[in-house]
Amino acid sequence: MKDNVRTQADMMKKINDLTIPGGIVVFGSTYMSSFPLYELVNKCIFENAVYNRSIQGLTVTEALEIVEDCVIDIHPSKVFISLGEEDEDDPSATEKYALLISKLRSCLPGTNLYLIGLTGKGAYVDTFNQSILGLCDGKTVKYIQFTVNHTSERSLYKARFKQLSCFFRNNRITMPEAFEIASV
Secondary structure (H helix, E strand, O other): OOOHHHHHHHEEEEOHHHHHOOOOEEEOOOHHHOHHHHHHHHHHHOOOEEEEEOOOOHHHHHHHHHHHHOOHHHHEEEEEEEEOOOOOOOHHHHHHHHHHHHHHHHHOOOOOEEEEEEOOOHHHHHHHHHHHHOOOOOOOOEOOOOOOOOOOHHHHHHHHHHHHHHHHHHOOOOOOHHHHHOOO
């Protein structure tokens, strides 16, 4: 395991007693570790606390090793997983992803899981996304594919905020909110 991953996981474990059970956890790698998640949280009012447990450079193998400290110990109601971008050279990454999902399902049976597909283009991205889509049941394990057709980084973040915000809520979205999300 890379030193930065162990250091970050240890730091997150130390603050787990400050979390509120039933919150939302985002568990990911490089993209989600730098995603301006707290801007989304500050802009929208959510019923649950949101915790970003994403780590720069995290692989699926490393995620399996730290998932208890970073996710399970928090007892969230929802977990958003965004892994795979660091695993292009690991032919068993999708099998390990399946193990991660299985471990989460076993330890947190009432928790909804949302698997966020990789963005970008290429054979690896397409294959990986199809593999994790196959892990979804559409009920407690759902798939989210971020939009990619925006011209600026600002509009891309805005679109992704809208996509995530409907999943971060406990209440159903209203019809105007649904149209707003669809218009991204």
